[in-house]
Amino acid sequence: GIQVEQSPPDLILQEGANSTLRCNFSDSVNNLQWFHQNPWGQLINLFYIPSGTKQNGRLSATTVATERYSLLYISSSQTTDSGVYFCAVVRNAGNMLTFGGGTRLMVKP
Amino acid sequence: EPEVTQTPSHQVTQMGQEVILRCVPISNHLYFYWYRQILGQKVEFLVSFYNNEISEKSEIFDDQFSVERPDGSNFTLKIRSTKLEDSAMYFCASSIQGATGELFFGEGSRLTVL
Incomplete structure:
Protein backbone atom coordinates (compact mmCIF):
# COMPACT_ATOMS: atom_id res chain seq x y z
CA GLY A 1 0.00 0.00 0.00
CA ILE A 2 0.90 3.66 -0.12
CA GLN A 3 3.35 4.99 2.47
CA VAL A 4 2.74 8.33 4.17
CA GLU A 5 5.57 9.87 6.15
CA GLN A 6 5.22 13.00 8.24
CA SER A 7 7.95 15.16 9.67
CA PRO A 8 8.93 16.20 12.18
CA PRO A 9 7.33 13.66 14.52
CA ASP A 10 7.42 16.13 17.41
CA LEU A 11 7.61 19.90 17.49
CA ILE A 12 7.71 22.36 20.37
CA LEU A 13 7.10 26.02 19.63
CA GLN A 14 6.90 29.21 21.58
CA GLU A 15 3.61 31.03 21.14
CA GLY A 16 3.82 33.36 18.17
CA ALA A 17 6.32 31.27 16.22
CA ASN A 18 5.78 29.92 12.71
CA SER A 19 6.19 26.31 11.62
CA THR A 20 6.09 24.04 8.59
CA LEU A 21 4.91 20.45 8.73
CA ARG A 22 5.70 18.07 5.89
CA CYS A 23 3.91 15.06 4.44
CA ASN A 24 5.61 12.79 1.89
CA PHE A 25 3.75 10.02 0.10
CA SER A 26 4.99 7.18 -2.03
CA ASP A 27 2.46 7.05 -4.88
CA SER A 28 0.17 9.25 -6.97
CA VAL A 29 -2.87 10.46 -5.06
CA ASN A 30 -6.26 11.90 -5.85
CA ASN A 31 -7.12 13.03 -2.34
CA LEU A 32 -5.05 14.61 0.40
CA GLN A 33 -6.44 15.95 3.64
CA TRP A 34 -4.88 17.59 6.69
CA PHE A 35 -6.45 17.08 10.10
CA HIS A 36 -5.86 18.45 13.57
CA GLN A 37 -6.52 16.01 16.39
CA ASN A 38 -7.27 18.03 19.48
CA PRO A 39 -6.56 16.91 23.07
CA TRP A 40 -10.05 15.36 23.28
CA GLY A 41 -9.25 13.11 20.32
CA GLN A 42 -11.48 14.78 17.76
CA LEU A 43 -10.29 14.90 14.14
CA ILE A 44 -10.86 18.38 12.80
CA ASN A 45 -10.73 18.91 9.03
CA LEU A 46 -8.18 21.55 8.12
CA PHE A 47 -7.74 21.22 4.38
CA TYR A 48 -8.88 19.08 1.49
CA ILE A 49 -5.99 19.72 -0.87
CA PRO A 50 -5.12 17.08 -3.49
CA SER A 51 -3.17 19.78 -5.31
CA GLY A 52 -2.44 23.50 -5.17
CA THR A 53 -2.45 25.97 -2.31
CA LYS A 54 -5.15 26.98 0.15
CA GLN A 55 -5.27 29.34 3.08
CA ASN A 56 -7.56 29.53 6.08
CA GLY A 57 -6.65 32.22 8.56
CA ARG A 58 -3.27 31.50 10.10
CA LEU A 59 -3.06 28.13 8.38
CA SER A 60 -2.15 27.40 4.81
CA ALA A 61 -1.29 24.27 2.87
CA THR A 62 0.41 23.42 -0.37
CA THR A 63 0.39 20.11 -2.19
CA VAL A 64 2.80 19.38 -5.03
CA ALA A 65 1.28 16.17 -6.30
CA THR A 66 3.89 15.61 -9.02
CA GLU A 67 6.62 15.59 -6.36
CA ARG A 68 4.52 13.67 -3.85
CA TYR A 69 4.55 15.99 -0.89
CA SER A 70 2.39 18.45 0.97
CA LEU A 71 3.23 21.18 3.45
CA LEU A 72 1.14 22.66 6.23
CA TYR A 73 2.13 26.12 7.43
CA ILE A 74 1.12 27.46 10.82
CA SER A 75 1.83 31.13 11.41
CA SER A 76 1.72 33.03 14.70
CA SER A 77 1.07 29.82 16.60
CA GLN A 78 -1.25 29.80 19.61
CA THR A 79 -1.52 27.37 22.51
CA THR A 80 -4.81 26.14 21.05
CA ASP A 81 -2.87 24.89 18.02
CA SER A 82 -1.39 22.14 20.19
CA GLY A 83 -2.30 18.59 19.29
CA VAL A 84 -1.45 16.11 16.57
CA TYR A 85 -1.55 17.03 12.90
CA PHE A 86 -2.30 14.21 10.47
CA CYS A 87 -1.90 14.07 6.75
CA ALA A 88 -4.02 11.44 4.97
CA VAL A 89 -4.07 10.46 1.29
CA VAL A 90 -5.99 8.29 -1.15
CA ARG A 91 -3.88 6.74 -3.87
CA ASN A 92 -5.17 6.85 -7.43
CA ALA A 93 -7.84 4.18 -7.90
CA GLY A 94 -7.89 3.68 -4.14
CA ASN A 95 -10.89 3.69 -1.86
CA MET A 96 -9.52 4.59 1.55
CA LEU A 97 -7.70 7.36 3.33
CA THR A 98 -4.27 6.25 4.54
CA PHE A 99 -2.98 8.30 7.44
CA GLY A 100 0.54 9.30 8.24
CA GLY A 101 2.01 8.92 11.69
CA GLY A 102 1.29 12.54 12.60
CA THR A 103 3.25 15.48 13.93
CA ARG A 104 2.72 16.14 17.62
CA LEU A 105 2.81 19.91 18.20
CA MET A 106 3.09 21.60 21.54
CA VAL A 107 2.83 25.39 21.67
CA LYS A 108 4.08 26.90 24.90
CA PRO A 109 2.79 30.22 26.24
CA GLU B 1 -22.92 23.14 9.74
CA PRO B 2 -23.81 19.49 9.13
CA GLU B 3 -21.69 17.02 11.06
CA VAL B 4 -21.19 13.33 11.64
CA THR B 5 -22.42 12.28 15.07
CA GLN B 6 -21.38 9.19 17.01
CA THR B 7 -22.70 7.42 20.08
CA PRO B 8 -21.66 6.49 22.64
CA SER B 9 -18.72 8.81 23.23
CA HIS B 10 -17.19 6.27 25.60
CA GLN B 11 -18.05 2.65 26.31
CA VAL B 12 -16.47 0.27 28.78
CA THR B 13 -17.15 -3.43 28.27
CA GLN B 14 -15.94 -6.80 29.43
CA MET B 15 -13.90 -9.02 27.15
CA GLY B 16 -16.16 -11.30 25.12
CA GLN B 17 -19.14 -8.94 25.13
CA GLU B 18 -20.78 -7.59 21.99
CA VAL B 19 -20.55 -3.88 21.29
CA ILE B 20 -22.45 -1.73 18.82
CA LEU B 21 -21.14 1.70 17.90
CA ARG B 22 -23.54 4.04 16.18
CA CYS B 23 -23.04 6.81 13.68
CA VAL B 24 -25.31 9.27 11.93
CA PRO B 25 -23.52 10.42 8.77
CA ILE B 26 -24.13 13.78 7.11
CA SER B 27 -27.55 13.51 5.53
CA ASN B 28 -26.73 13.83 1.81
CA HIS B 29 -23.57 11.71 1.98
CA LEU B 30 -23.54 8.32 0.29
CA TYR B 31 -20.21 6.83 1.35
CA PHE B 32 -19.54 5.72 4.90
CA TYR B 33 -16.42 4.58 6.70
CA TRP B 34 -15.13 3.27 9.99
CA TYR B 35 -11.59 3.92 11.17
CA ARG B 36 -9.91 3.15 14.46
CA GLN B 37 -7.02 4.60 16.42
CA ILE B 38 -5.29 2.66 19.14
CA LEU B 39 -4.00 5.04 21.79
CA GLY B 40 -0.91 6.88 20.61
CA GLN B 41 -0.92 5.31 17.15
CA LYS B 42 -2.00 6.33 13.68
CA VAL B 43 -5.55 6.22 12.40
CA GLU B 44 -6.28 2.95 10.55
CA PHE B 45 -8.93 2.15 7.95
CA LEU B 46 -11.42 -0.57 8.82
CA VAL B 47 -14.18 -0.59 6.22
CA SER B 48 -15.98 1.44 3.58
CA PHE B 49 -19.67 1.10 2.76
CA TYR B 50 -21.66 2.25 -0.26
CA ASN B 51 -25.04 1.36 -1.70
CA ASN B 52 -25.80 -0.94 1.23
CA GLU B 53 -22.75 -3.08 0.89
CA ILE B 54 -19.12 -3.18 1.91
CA SER B 55 -16.94 -1.74 -0.84
CA GLU B 56 -13.60 -2.35 0.80
CA LYS B 57 -12.26 -3.67 4.10
CA SER B 58 -8.88 -3.96 5.71
CA GLU B 59 -7.29 -7.05 7.20
CA ILE B 60 -8.20 -5.68 10.63
CA PHE B 61 -11.89 -6.05 9.73
CA ASP B 62 -12.18 -9.78 10.40
CA ASP B 63 -15.22 -11.95 11.06
CA GLN B 64 -15.85 -10.46 14.48
CA PHE B 65 -16.68 -7.09 12.88
CA SER B 66 -19.79 -6.21 10.91
CA VAL B 67 -21.41 -3.04 9.63
CA GLU B 68 -25.00 -2.23 8.90
CA ARG B 69 -27.18 0.63 7.76
CA PRO B 70 -30.40 -0.42 9.50
CA ASP B 71 -32.41 2.62 8.39
CA GLY B 72 -31.98 5.76 6.33
CA SER B 73 -29.84 7.58 8.85
CA ASN B 74 -27.80 5.26 11.07
CA PHE B 75 -24.60 3.40 10.26
CA THR B 76 -23.40 0.91 12.86
CA LEU B 77 -20.25 -1.04 13.65
CA LYS B 78 -20.70 -4.25 15.63
CA ILE B 79 -17.93 -6.10 17.35
CA ARG B 80 -19.25 -9.57 18.20
CA SER B 81 -16.89 -10.74 20.92
CA THR B 82 -14.58 -8.00 22.10
CA LYS B 83 -10.91 -8.58 22.86
CA LEU B 84 -8.52 -6.49 24.91
CA GLU B 85 -6.79 -5.34 21.71
CA ASP B 86 -10.07 -3.87 20.42
CA SER B 87 -9.64 -1.03 22.89
CA ALA B 88 -9.34 2.05 20.70
CA MET B 89 -11.05 5.17 19.46
CA PHE B 105 -15.16 12.50 10.68
CA GLY B 106 -17.28 12.16 13.78
CA GLU B 107 -15.98 12.90 17.26
CA GLY B 108 -15.18 9.26 17.88
CA SER B 109 -16.33 6.54 20.25
CA ARG B 110 -13.74 5.44 22.77
CA LEU B 111 -14.02 1.71 23.50
CA THR B 112 -12.32 0.27 26.54
CA VAL B 113 -12.29 -3.53 26.87
CA LEU B 114 -11.49 -4.89 30.34
Whole structure:
Protein backbone atom coordinates (compact mmCIF):
# COMPACT_ATOMS: atom_id res chain seq x y z
CA GLY A 1 0.00 0.00 0.00
CA ILE A 2 0.90 3.66 -0.12
CA GLN A 3 3.35 4.99 2.47
CA VAL A 4 2.74 8.33 4.17
CA GLU A 5 5.57 9.87 6.15
CA GLN A 6 5.22 13.00 8.24
CA SER A 7 7.95 15.16 9.67
CA PRO A 8 8.93 16.20 12.18
CA PRO A 9 7.33 13.66 14.52
CA ASP A 10 7.42 16.13 17.41
CA LEU A 11 7.61 19.90 17.49
CA ILE A 12 7.71 22.36 20.37
CA LEU A 13 7.10 26.02 19.63
CA GLN A 14 6.90 29.21 21.58
CA GLU A 15 3.61 31.03 21.14
CA GLY A 16 3.82 33.36 18.17
CA ALA A 17 6.32 31.27 16.22
CA ASN A 18 5.78 29.92 12.71
CA SER A 19 6.19 26.31 11.62
CA THR A 20 6.09 24.04 8.59
CA LEU A 21 4.91 20.45 8.73
CA ARG A 22 5.70 18.07 5.89
CA CYS A 23 3.91 15.06 4.44
CA ASN A 24 5.61 12.79 1.89
CA PHE A 25 3.75 10.02 0.10
CA SER A 26 4.99 7.18 -2.03
CA ASP A 27 2.46 7.05 -4.88
CA SER A 28 0.17 9.25 -6.97
CA VAL A 29 -2.87 10.46 -5.06
CA ASN A 30 -6.26 11.90 -5.85
CA ASN A 31 -7.12 13.03 -2.34
CA LEU A 32 -5.05 14.61 0.40
CA GLN A 33 -6.44 15.95 3.64
CA TRP A 34 -4.88 17.59 6.69
CA PHE A 35 -6.45 17.08 10.10
CA HIS A 36 -5.86 18.45 13.57
CA GLN A 37 -6.52 16.01 16.39
CA ASN A 38 -7.27 18.03 19.48
CA PRO A 39 -6.56 16.91 23.07
CA TRP A 40 -10.05 15.36 23.28
CA GLY A 41 -9.25 13.11 20.32
CA GLN A 42 -11.48 14.78 17.76
CA LEU A 43 -10.29 14.90 14.14
CA ILE A 44 -10.86 18.38 12.80
CA ASN A 45 -10.73 18.91 9.03
CA LEU A 46 -8.18 21.55 8.12
CA PHE A 47 -7.74 21.22 4.38
CA TYR A 48 -8.88 19.08 1.49
CA ILE A 49 -5.99 19.72 -0.87
CA PRO A 50 -5.12 17.08 -3.49
CA SER A 51 -3.17 19.78 -5.31
CA GLY A 52 -2.44 23.50 -5.17
CA THR A 53 -2.45 25.97 -2.31
CA LYS A 54 -5.15 26.98 0.15
CA GLN A 55 -5.27 29.34 3.08
CA ASN A 56 -7.56 29.53 6.08
CA GLY A 57 -6.65 32.22 8.56
CA ARG A 58 -3.27 31.50 10.10
CA LEU A 59 -3.06 28.13 8.38
CA SER A 60 -2.15 27.40 4.81
CA ALA A 61 -1.29 24.27 2.87
CA THR A 62 0.41 23.42 -0.37
CA THR A 63 0.39 20.11 -2.19
CA VAL A 64 2.80 19.38 -5.03
CA ALA A 65 1.28 16.17 -6.30
CA THR A 66 3.89 15.61 -9.02
CA GLU A 67 6.62 15.59 -6.36
CA ARG A 68 4.52 13.67 -3.85
CA TYR A 69 4.55 15.99 -0.89
CA SER A 70 2.39 18.45 0.97
CA LEU A 71 3.23 21.18 3.45
CA LEU A 72 1.14 22.66 6.23
CA TYR A 73 2.13 26.12 7.43
CA ILE A 74 1.12 27.46 10.82
CA SER A 75 1.83 31.13 11.41
CA SER A 76 1.72 33.03 14.70
CA SER A 77 1.07 29.82 16.60
CA GLN A 78 -1.25 29.80 19.61
CA THR A 79 -1.52 27.37 22.51
CA THR A 80 -4.81 26.14 21.05
CA ASP A 81 -2.87 24.89 18.02
CA SER A 82 -1.39 22.14 20.19
CA GLY A 83 -2.30 18.59 19.29
CA VAL A 84 -1.45 16.11 16.57
CA TYR A 85 -1.55 17.03 12.90
CA PHE A 86 -2.30 14.21 10.47
CA CYS A 87 -1.90 14.07 6.75
CA ALA A 88 -4.02 11.44 4.97
CA VAL A 89 -4.07 10.46 1.29
CA VAL A 90 -5.99 8.29 -1.15
CA ARG A 91 -3.88 6.74 -3.87
CA ASN A 92 -5.17 6.85 -7.43
CA ALA A 93 -7.84 4.18 -7.90
CA GLY A 94 -7.89 3.68 -4.14
CA ASN A 95 -10.89 3.69 -1.86
CA MET A 96 -9.52 4.59 1.55
CA LEU A 97 -7.70 7.36 3.33
CA THR A 98 -4.27 6.25 4.54
CA PHE A 99 -2.98 8.30 7.44
CA GLY A 100 0.54 9.30 8.24
CA GLY A 101 2.01 8.92 11.69
CA GLY A 102 1.29 12.54 12.60
CA THR A 103 3.25 15.48 13.93
CA ARG A 104 2.72 16.14 17.62
CA LEU A 105 2.81 19.91 18.20
CA MET A 106 3.09 21.60 21.54
CA VAL A 107 2.83 25.39 21.67
CA LYS A 108 4.08 26.90 24.90
CA PRO A 109 2.79 30.22 26.24
CA GLU B 1 -22.92 23.14 9.74
CA PRO B 2 -23.81 19.49 9.13
CA GLU B 3 -21.69 17.02 11.06
CA VAL B 4 -21.19 13.33 11.64
CA THR B 5 -22.42 12.28 15.07
CA GLN B 6 -21.38 9.19 17.01
CA THR B 7 -22.70 7.42 20.08
CA PRO B 8 -21.66 6.49 22.64
CA SER B 9 -18.72 8.81 23.23
CA HIS B 10 -17.19 6.27 25.60
CA GLN B 11 -18.05 2.65 26.31
CA VAL B 12 -16.47 0.27 28.78
CA THR B 13 -17.15 -3.43 28.27
CA GLN B 14 -15.94 -6.80 29.43
CA MET B 15 -13.90 -9.02 27.15
CA GLY B 16 -16.16 -11.30 25.12
CA GLN B 17 -19.14 -8.94 25.13
CA GLU B 18 -20.78 -7.59 21.99
CA VAL B 19 -20.55 -3.88 21.29
CA ILE B 20 -22.45 -1.73 18.82
CA LEU B 21 -21.14 1.70 17.90
CA ARG B 22 -23.54 4.04 16.18
CA CYS B 23 -23.04 6.81 13.68
CA VAL B 24 -25.31 9.27 11.93
CA PRO B 25 -23.52 10.42 8.77
CA ILE B 26 -24.13 13.78 7.11
CA SER B 27 -27.55 13.51 5.53
CA ASN B 28 -26.73 13.83 1.81
CA HIS B 29 -23.57 11.71 1.98
CA LEU B 30 -23.54 8.32 0.29
CA TYR B 31 -20.21 6.83 1.35
CA PHE B 32 -19.54 5.72 4.90
CA TYR B 33 -16.42 4.58 6.70
CA TRP B 34 -15.13 3.27 9.99
CA TYR B 35 -11.59 3.92 11.17
CA ARG B 36 -9.91 3.15 14.46
CA GLN B 37 -7.02 4.60 16.42
CA ILE B 38 -5.29 2.66 19.14
CA LEU B 39 -4.00 5.04 21.79
CA GLY B 40 -0.91 6.88 20.61
CA GLN B 41 -0.92 5.31 17.15
CA LYS B 42 -2.00 6.33 13.68
CA VAL B 43 -5.55 6.22 12.40
CA GLU B 44 -6.28 2.95 10.55
CA PHE B 45 -8.93 2.15 7.95
CA LEU B 46 -11.42 -0.57 8.82
CA VAL B 47 -14.18 -0.59 6.22
CA SER B 48 -15.98 1.44 3.58
CA PHE B 49 -19.67 1.10 2.76
CA TYR B 50 -21.66 2.25 -0.26
CA ASN B 51 -25.04 1.36 -1.70
CA ASN B 52 -25.80 -0.94 1.23
CA GLU B 53 -22.75 -3.08 0.89
CA ILE B 54 -19.12 -3.18 1.91
CA SER B 55 -16.94 -1.74 -0.84
CA GLU B 56 -13.60 -2.35 0.80
CA LYS B 57 -12.26 -3.67 4.10
CA SER B 58 -8.88 -3.96 5.71
CA GLU B 59 -7.29 -7.05 7.20
CA ILE B 60 -8.20 -5.68 10.63
CA PHE B 61 -11.89 -6.05 9.73
CA ASP B 62 -12.18 -9.78 10.40
CA ASP B 63 -15.22 -11.95 11.06
CA GLN B 64 -15.85 -10.46 14.48
CA PHE B 65 -16.68 -7.09 12.88
CA SER B 66 -19.79 -6.21 10.91
CA VAL B 67 -21.41 -3.04 9.63
CA GLU B 68 -25.00 -2.23 8.90
CA ARG B 69 -27.18 0.63 7.76
CA PRO B 70 -30.40 -0.42 9.50
CA ASP B 71 -32.41 2.62 8.39
CA GLY B 72 -31.98 5.76 6.33
CA SER B 73 -29.84 7.58 8.85
CA ASN B 74 -27.80 5.26 11.07
CA PHE B 75 -24.60 3.40 10.26
CA THR B 76 -23.40 0.91 12.86
CA LEU B 77 -20.25 -1.04 13.65
CA LYS B 78 -20.70 -4.25 15.63
CA ILE B 79 -17.93 -6.10 17.35
CA ARG B 80 -19.25 -9.57 18.20
CA SER B 81 -16.89 -10.74 20.92
CA THR B 82 -14.58 -8.00 22.10
CA LYS B 83 -10.91 -8.58 22.86
CA LEU B 84 -8.52 -6.49 24.91
CA GLU B 85 -6.79 -5.34 21.71
CA ASP B 86 -10.07 -3.87 20.42
CA SER B 87 -9.64 -1.03 22.89
CA ALA B 88 -9.34 2.05 20.70
CA MET B 89 -11.05 5.17 19.46
CA TYR B 90 -13.43 4.32 16.63
CA PHE B 91 -14.20 7.04 14.11
CA CYS B 92 -17.06 7.12 11.66
CA ALA B 93 -16.68 9.20 8.50
CA SER B 94 -18.81 10.06 5.51
CA SER B 95 -18.38 11.71 2.12
CA ILE B 96 -20.48 12.73 -0.85
CA GLN B 97 -18.32 11.38 -3.63
CA GLY B 98 -16.31 8.59 -2.10
CA ALA B 99 -12.67 8.60 -1.13
CA THR B 100 -11.71 11.07 -3.86
CA GLY B 101 -13.82 13.68 -2.11
CA GLU B 102 -13.49 15.20 1.33
CA LEU B 103 -14.18 12.87 4.24
CA PHE B 104 -15.77 14.27 7.38
CA PHE B 105 -15.16 12.50 10.68
CA GLY B 106 -17.28 12.16 13.78
CA GLU B 107 -15.98 12.90 17.26
CA GLY B 108 -15.18 9.26 17.88
CA SER B 109 -16.33 6.54 20.25
CA ARG B 110 -13.74 5.44 22.77
CA LEU B 111 -14.02 1.71 23.50
CA THR B 112 -12.32 0.27 26.54
CA VAL B 113 -12.29 -3.53 26.87
CA LEU B 114 -11.49 -4.89 30.34
